[in-house]
Amino acid sequence: MSIQIYNTMTREKEVFKPLTEKKVGMYVCGPTVYNYIHIGNARPAIVFDTVRRYFEYKGYEVNYVLNFTDIDDKIIEAAAEMGKEPKEVSEKFIQAYKDDVEAFNVKEATHHPQVTETIAEIIDFIKGLIDKGYAYEAEGDVYFKPRKFTEYGKLSSQSIDELRAGARIQIGEVKEDPLDFALWKKAKENEVSWDSPWGAGRPGWHIECSAMSKKYLGKTIDIHAGGQDLTFPHHENEIAQSEALNEQTFANYWMHNGYVNIDNEKMSKSLGNFVLARELIEQHDPNIIRFFMLSVHYRSPINFSDELIESAKNSFERIETAYQNLEHRKQVSLDLASGTDEWLDRIATYKDEFEAAMDDDFNTAKAISVLFDLTREANMYLQEDQTSTKVLTAFQEQLATLLNVLGVELNPEAELLDEEVESLIAEREEARKNRNFQRADEIRDLLKEKNIVLEDTPQGVRWRRS
Ligand SMILES: [Zn+2]
Helix, strand or coil: CCCEEEECCCCEEEECCCCCCCEEEEEECCCECCCCCEHHHHHHHHHHHHHHHHHHHCCCEEEEEECEECCCHHHHHHHHHHCCCHHHHHHHHHHHHHHHHHHCCCCCCCECCEHHHCHHHHHHHHHHHHHCCCEEEECCEEEECHHHCCCCCCCCCCCHHHHHHHCCCCCCCCCCCCCCEEEEEECCCCCCCECCCCCCEEECHHHHHHHHHHHHHCCCEEEEEEEHHHHHHHHHHHHHHHHHHHCCCCEEEEEEECCEEECCEECCCCCCCCCEHHHHHHHCCHHHHHHHHHCCCCCCCEEECHHHHHHHHHHHHHHHHHHHHHHHHHCCCECCCCCHHHHHHHHHHHHHHHHHHHHECCCHHHHHHHHHHHHHHHHHHHCCCCCEHHHHHHHHHHHHHHHHHCCCCCCCCCCCCHHHHHHHHHHHHHHHHCCCHHHHHHHHHHHHHCCEEEEEECCEEEEEEC
């Protein structure tokens, strides 16, 4: 089966055809690093990491590029408020971003370009656009002319005249047309800046992604991804810049994730309902948050509430408990021959179903429902009078492998059941009575490893979990 991707550009699911066989080049728009990320930023980090993991599971080599906007008005403002240099602010929040997404088990990108390290490429890009007549300098600023790029608006399906009606020129701007957007911004007094053919200044926002994408992935890339809110104007502007200069398609597939709501309301500054990723990590297991995020298809909006996360936790525990019960059962299982193959065949079909769901535009919601079916099947098998080690292991491996594709981790440390602890304690007493101290010590160490604390009391041995 081949992977199908919903392409925002064509508004259709299309069969994924990579530029180079078994390779994927992916560019994901990253954060502006002036604050801790909120869960609206965590969603693309998790969903596109899952896309990447699925490609890797299918044998593709993925070149995953995620940029950091490390210079911009918000960073300059935040630095002034904190009495720091912009660089100190951006470095702090780049590290914070990396820590937060790592907690969600997001793999490190292949490349993490930063604007301040890509200035030369950005200047070259802008020069090329001026040479071709798509951009012009005005009093130290440089602007791009969308009207000159005849396909402007194709990603967000808007015509240039519709867009023109809503555009205004801000006071102090010297644009030729209200639609024109800045590629280079002249430095204000005492502001951090870089030299350029147009004087001291710094890049506008949109140009960085065009320049970085070209630097790390080439003129045409396989997949460009980001939050739905970036479709316009950011991605529309990236397309105009890149295709005007390079004269070839910028990205073959455009993927956008849906919005995040909090308690059924849109997250917004005015409502004051922003939830930082690190606050959430303090309150809930990040592994569960990831599982919850993936329980909804990436293009649909997702609603966050404590109750919904709690319910995701309970659902995930059903899978985990089954996994651990399979582990316990191994201790009393046999190397059965009869009936085994039938079960192994059934387990294998879940892999096909899981892949069919993921092949269909990364439908993680459906893929997770397949995992619940597999869990139900495992629980049915555990009802059998006799179980085979081979089948138990196959169930476990299938659950772990498929969850791993989603980046969700199982706790392999099965907790000892109360009756198991008690029977081990009884065995230890017996061993001591028979002066078999070696066995008694082995059991003591095993219990200690499982965090069981033993206390000798006049009434006998008491135990508790630490
Ligand atoms: Zn971007």
